[in-house]
Amino acid sequence: MERTPEHEHLHEQDDRRDRQREASTIEKTLALVGDRWTILLLRAAFRGIRRFDDFCADLGIARPILTARLRKLVDAGLMTKEQYQQHPPRYEYRLTPSAIALSPAIVALVRWGDEHLSTEQPATILVHAPCGTKLQQAFWCATCATTFGPTAIRGIPSGPN
Amino acid sequence: MERTPEHEHLHEQDDRRDRQREASTIEKTLALVGDRWTILLLRAAFRGIRRFDDFCADLGIARPILTARLRKLVDAGLMTKEQYQQHPPRYEYRLTPSAIALSPAIVALVRWGDEHLSTEQPATILVHAPCGTKLQQAFWCATCATTFGPTAIRGIPSGPN
Numbered sequence: 001m002e003r004t005p006e007h008e009h010l011h012e013q014d015d016r017r018d019r020q021r022e023a024s025t026i027e028k029t030l031a032l033v034g035d036r037w038t039i040l041l042l043r044a045a046f047r048g049i050r051r052f053d054d055f056c057a058d059l060g061i062a063r064p065i066l067t068a069r070l071r072k073l074v075d076a077g078l079m080t081k082e083q084y085q086q087h088p089p090r091y092e093y094r095l096t097p098s099a100i101a102l103s104p105a106i107v108a109l110v111r112w113g114d115e116h117l118s119t120e121q122p123a124t125i126l127v128h129a130p131c132g133t134k135l136q137q138a139f140w141c142a143t144c145a146t147t148f149g150p151t152a153i154r155g156i157p158s159g160p161n
Numbered sequence: 162m163e164r165t166p167e168h169e170h171l172h173e174q175d176d177r178r179d180r181q182r183e184a185s186t187i188e189k190t191l192a193l194v195g196d197r198w199t200i201l202l203l204r205a206a207f208r209g210i211r212r213f214d215d216f217c218a219d220l221g222i223a224r225p226i227l228t229a230r231l232r233k234l235v236d237a238g239l240m241t242k243e244q245y246q247q248h249p250p251r252y253e254y255r256l257t258p259s260a261i262a263l264s265p266a267i268v269a270l271v272r273w274g275d276e277h278l279s280t281e282q283p284a285t286i287l288v289h290a291p292c293g294t295k296l297q298q299a300f301w302c303a304t305c306a307t308t309f310g311p312t313a314i315r316g317i318p319s320g321p322n
Contacts, residue, residue: 020221022201023197024279025274026271026274028279029271029274030196034195035191036184039187040187058180060177098277103310104300107300108266108269109190109270110186112263113189126315127317128304130313131302131304136303139289139297144291149261152291153268153287154290155288156286
């Protein structure tokens with residue numbers, strides 16, 4: 001069936017609405033994790049750091065900035081604050097599954113910057129721990145058991161559910 | 162050999178320098194691609210859009226903002242501006258290999274926002290085009306021929322070269 005101008009118009013409205021929704025989600029994501037201290041803090045947490053003083057020492061971050069960033073991450077559901085000692089009370093900050101799900105995005109962003117923007121050589125490279133092979137990121141299809149690049153990605157309507 | 166306090170001090174200095182370098186690279190990366198219009202523009206380019214008027218129509222972006230963002234991406238080496246028509250002169254914007262290398266990071270960031278921050282259901286889902294399987298991202302080891310999660314990543318010194 002050929003598309004009438006009316007169909008075309010409705011289709012464009014849908015597309016526009018979809019872009020606006022995407023823009024709004026991107027804006028929320030960047031507001032939450034789009035600053036260097038939050039990214040460095042999450043990177044430290046991915047390395048296993050959990051305690052306030054350890055974050056301070058590792059990052060060389062000022063205590064009020066660290067307090068604010070940790071609170072933001074707890075409020076957003078990316079970290080939980082857990083008491084690990086009663087006398088005196090001491091807390092540690094643990095990553096939630098939602099924060100762990102963010103790690104491929106952050107690692108990809110940091111690595112791209114290292115390779116394409118940094119003038120200095122990184123002091124460390126990331127490897128697959130069991131074998132020492134340099135880290136690669138790819139899109140992975142479990143059905144085809146293959147990796148693939150961005151040109152093999154397509155968007156399809158998500159349906160009623 | 163046990164570490165002396167002096168060794169420990171030098172080690173801490175190295176670590177601190179490494180974090181500062183990483184912070185500076187993250188800052189440059191966010192300055193370049195950490196705003197919603199740039200991300201939406203790159204996403205449109207990944208879908209095959211190349212011409213000024215097509216970006217305008219697709220994104221509903223104001224022309225001066227689009228002009229500024231395209232210039233920034235050309236200056237940063239993420240896009241090239243190529244003449245495709247002589248009378249009148251018309252140009253199109255093509256992604257460089259450096260921009261294409263950024264696509265897994267951007268797709269990962271946008272998808273994470275969709276799944277963890279968006280209240281609305283995305284209108285489209287991303288799939289592997291040949292088979293229609295929902296997109297998954299993973300770290301991939303070519304040596305072990307396996308995917309793996311962030312806990313299996315380790316940093317090692319990058320050596321003299």
